Amino acid sequence: MSDIEDHLTDWGIIPNPPEGFRSGFVGIIGRPNVGKSTLMNQLVGQKIAITSPVAQTTRNRLRGILTTPTAQLIFVDTPGIHKPHHQLGEVLVKNAQIAIRSVDVLLFVADGSVEAGGGDRFIADLLKDIEIPVILGINKADQQPGCEGQKSGGIKEEGEVEGTGGSLFPFPLHPFDQTYQALAQEQGWAIAKFSAITGDGLDPLLEHLIQNLEPGPYYYPPDLVTDQPERFIMGELIREQILLHTREEVPHSVAIIVDRVEEAPTITHVWATILVERDSQKGIVIGKKGAMLKEIGSAARQQIQKLVMGNVYLELFVKVQPRWRQSRTRLADLGYRVEE
Structure with missing residues (x-):
């Protein structure tokens, strides 16, 4: 140990x-x-x-x-x-x-x-x-x-x-x-x-x-179900709704940055940015008169509420970051790096 x-x-x-x-x-x-x-x-x-x-x-x-x-x-x-x-x-x-x-x-x-x-x-x-x-x-x-x-x-x-x-x-x-x-x-x-x-x-x-496991210790407290930070899971829940609601070239070109989380006694405020690679993808994510973004946000908010077991206010922004999947530096900034 x-x-x-x-x-x-x-x-x-x-x-x-x-x-x-x-x-x-x-x-x-x-x-x-x-x-x-x-x-x-x-x-x-x-x-x-x-x-x-x-x-x-x-x-x-x-x-x-x-x-x-x-x-x-x-x-x-x-x-x-x-x-x-x-x-x-x-x-x-x-x-x-x-x-x-x-x-x-x-x-x-x-x-x-x-x-x-x-x-x-x-x-x-x-x-x-x-x-x-x-x-x-x-x-x-x-x-x-x-x-x-x-x-x-x-x-x-x-x-x-x-x-x-x-x-x-x-x-x-x-x-x-x-x-x-x-x-x-x-x-x-x-x-x-x-x-x-x-x-x-x-x-x-x-x-x-x-x-097939060897005798060993507790590696984590018994009541823990993941070692991932809560912010990471929030970002993944937002990305999941984009995958479910959009098609064409959008799903694989999306990354999420959870910019800020503020916890109040009765509600958790979450601000997040959706990165895409092209203006056309931004248009798809936002949708006509913002309808798609509103639908994604509503569905993601419901999932995040289950995570934090409380009310959530979620605000989403969409930003174009050309060719972010091809940039080693940008991938590292977003947390995508080769693990040791």
Whole structure:
């Protein structure tokens, strides 16, 4: 235990763990838009990562913290691994690859509503020589063709699915599942099947993750669900509403700066700036007579109120910052840098 952890324990902020307590970091990786953020939110029981139908929604390595009576799991949600097309994309993919080497267990999440593709095989190749436990998680089991509405999930024990290192679902195999089995077979990985939206299959997955952690201390106070600053989450909740309300070229060209937060006894005031790259994008975000910006602000305010558990006044501004995704300096200013 570090000196800082010793002091936190002495002050009563972090308790001493019970006998047999396990803890560690679980990396969640996969292609864009396979449901990694939805999964982490479901596991920790609170919304800390934004989700949307737009690929590459996650830009930062987010940490979600789940503390049970027997373990503390720190989930590291990473940006989707993809072929980058700009400086921001390169930073995101590099950070995801760094996360692979800095966790105790890896949960490789795949989209079970389609069969395994080239992107999944690319990630499997990245993990070939990794020495930590890997679970291949087949998400969106509730969306598999012919399985809509069917309860799904669980972990198959080793030997129930030939050629894998164990499987975490006692339900009938779908033809798509067999394409993921082939990926796991080469490495001897366990396979999980679940729905991050409904929560089916997550209990046995969680138990399996805990079994793969070493005995360890509390890394964070037991009641904490993320180590991200509140301002960061506010900015992400605003960006989520832009992703949900706009299309065309806007979603990937947006960044949020939370300029100021002032807390009063009955209300929290939040001022934030939305950065876009072109005047046309600014027009889309603002909308006719400001209608789009008002709609985004109203939806974001409702989400932020859940975060702070109180009333919120939110004021949004839109500013054009040409080619900010291509500027190393601007990316660093916005918090997008390659992590150590």
